Amino acid sequence: MNLVKKAFLTFILVFLYAPIFVLIVYSFNESRSMAHWTGFSLQWYRALLQDTTIMSALLVTVSVAVVASLVSTVIGTFAAIGINVMTKKVRIAVEFITNIPVVNPDIVTGISLMLLFIFFRITLSYTTLLVSHITFCIPYVILSVMPKLSQMRDQTYEAALDLGATPLYAVYKVVLPEIKPGIMTGAILAFTLSLDDFVVSLFTRQGVQTLSTLIYSMARRGINPKINALSAMMFVAVLGLLLIVNLRTDRNS
């Protein structure tokens, strides 16, 4: 690579990472203001960990992500197995509807769910948030599992049935092992999507906050060193997660 190319790539990388690094550096600043560096301090991290609003938002975010990814993985996997053997007409219709949340802008998905709850006079709460997350996660699980299913030979399942397996047992023993990589991809995708979601959460909950909705309302009021500390921790968490996932796939391949 010649110098010009190197300089160009470096410039773009600086553009991409500088804001994040400034934010992390200032999370260790003693002073509240961003104008001056007054000394190293962990006080914003302490304040962050003692902030019950942020901690409960963290709990909501993580618990929703765990439950939503588990539930959507189970429903989505079984759905994919079923859809795979449907007649062509039904299959096209189901796949079309499944694609709606994927194609729709988040804001429309969020609003449509919010209106549904309002229409049926269901109070927005943790439960509506969870149901909404499951709803937008399932399609991604189905889309991850379907390709694995179409690679699979159909006869193995039939053979298991002929040999006396019940359908559930046959799925468990024959189908699931074959499509496991797809299920794992779907589960991880669902987990990260739920964790990262802001727009759908904003519209489908009330009374509870997720980290994203909390950050939004805090940031709207201006700069807050606690958000810096939180960002720094989330950045490290994301990097860690990516590293783990990549190492896993490297070992598998």
Added chain:
Amino acid sequence: MRRRFFAYPYILWMLALILLPMAVIIFYAFTTGEAGGNRFTLSYIIKIFDMLNIRILLRSVWLSLLATAVCLVVAYPVAYILSRIPSRKTPFLYVLFVVPMWMNFLLRTYAWMILLDMNGLVNRFLVMLGFGRVQLMYNMSAVVFGMIYNFLPFMILPIYTMLLKIPAELVEAAQDLGADDGRVFWRVVFPLSLPGVVSGVTMVFIPGITTFAISRLLGGSQFMLFGDLIENQFILLQDWHFGSALSLMMMVLVFVCMAVSSGFDKETKGGALI
């Protein structure tokens, strides 16, 4: 038990929570909420075409187009240089470019609030150079800037994926037939990478016209985008009927964009995220 029964729980879920909500949006968009019950009306659809709302819509499209154009001009060379790195595995450098994609976009936007603040680093740098402080936030460029920063990796990713798919033999053949580097690029490489470009453009343009948090945080409340307009109807004004009409409009807009782009791009959909 037949295997298709396994899909039935999902089918129920899908009908109740994907299809029905779409029907509810349409219902709200075409009925009036005034006393006297739900009557059919077109007034909310007509209200979308108010000068005020059309101006916001045009502004969203314009800002999003600007951001998309800048992203394309920057991302294409990046993707091209990265795709030339000889390596069997995904090069680490490429991973560096797409990692920011995995960070919560609110935090990425917030990071720029810190930099562009009146007391922020950029302003202090300007003061050091002898310029005065400048209000860098709360204007259109800040919003476009925020979009570019947030969406750049989404442009790099599909173009890179597409460039990698171009068989080396094609490039070699063109060279053997006497084409110089410029000709090889414009006649062979660039046309073959177009599906990646199209998918990158949709991956930046569509989030651009639907965003509301970026404009709210970096643009304040003066620079409303179409997304902000919708958010306002629901969060502030609780005007679900007009909000629904606007959402419907946005859906139509997005589906038109998708239809246009899917004409070009069949292969890169989804792509490898990392």
